[in-house]
């Protein structure tokens with residue numbers, strides 16, 4: 001059952017349409033059902049019992065990136081994205097999950113299956129990737145542009161406590177699945193920079209997937225075990241902050257856990273106290289005096305705002321300020337840096353035509369900057385942008401990877 005106060009929000013919609021033009025999906029499809037306003041009106045009819053949820057309604061509800069652009073543009077303050085997330089959960093039993101999602105979510109919530117698949121993925125999968133047909137794609141991402149699995153999970157490459165000489169602080173590090181299994185260089189950069197600054201890093205080995213891809217698909221009950229496990233590990237009073245290098249995991253830990261637990265009628269107290277400690281790595285690092293030690297990095301860098309960092313967590317200036325303070329680095333702002341890249345987690349393989357249209361705009365804006373690197377703090381955006389850059393030589397990197405290059 002959708003929480004009463006969320007249900008009541010539908011009556012605040014004045015149908016002004018201010019959410020239409022900024023919506024990246026509407027900009028591709030140009031029909032009312034694809035717009036946030038259209039979806040809110042359909043949800044209203046379903047909640048009032050005047051419309052039965054149909055296959056088409058279900059499809060429209062998932063024709064959305066959950067980028068939150070509509071929410072931040074709504075003059076009536078409607079939490080459009082929360083309404084859609086709650087409705088997805090509401091109709092899960094009727095429509096179920098696609099088998100691919102069911103399989104993926106079982107992997108992410110199980111403790112035995114994932115290591116088994118990863119072992120075989122590393123042993124044979126990485127080499128098989130190069131044999132796949134060049135023209136084939138996963139959604140909009142060509143096979144050759146898919147990332148390789150880390151040779152060893154990132155969290156197994158370090159001790160659980162990584163001490164720093166002359167300790168000045170202590171943080172917990174939530175690595176997320178992307179750093180743990182795909183982008184180990186991001187994790188290494190996080191640890192190098194933090195320990196250089198005298199920050200002790202605790203890397204809880206038993207942390208699990210944040211669960212966000214699972215509960216955004218409506219499968220809240222399935223994600224509950226992961227949420228509770230992470231809350232037990234990270235809601236600790238003896239650390240200064242909980243550092244996250246992935247915008248999506250950050251959004252989950254910072255605000256989605258408490259919203260969802262509250263909407264499920266569970267106790268959200270622990271999630272709320274954890275949320276106050278969660279800090280994106282770029283925000284955390286922007287507090288330090290980097291000028292004292294940073295060496296030159298001679299690159300032209302532009303920055304893409306991940307939706308889960310900008311709109312979900314309100315982080316905009318910090319990654320930019322971090323990059324601009326690196327000596328020798330030339331920062332150039334791209335047009336529409338705050339517009340979604342078209343990835344949207346599973347959106348890009350469920351709706352490749354819509355996603356590729358949105359990504360094409362992003363790629364055009366990146367090329368216009370003539371940057372050598374696109375910085376972004378979200379592995380999903382990284383995959384989507386890299387996958388759609390074509391033959392361009394532009395690299396995609398996390399801001400902390402660029403900063404790590406400036407270490408003495």
Ligand code: SF4
Pocket residue numbers: 012013014015016017018019020036037040073074075076077078080
């Ligand atoms: S901006 Fe808000 S009030 Fe206006 S149509 Fe969209 S959801 Fe309704």
Ligand code: SF4
Pocket residue numbers: 022023024025026035036063064065066067068069070071080081
């Ligand atoms: S969340 Fe994003 S894609 Fe979905 S309706 Fe709102 S603006 Fe459009």
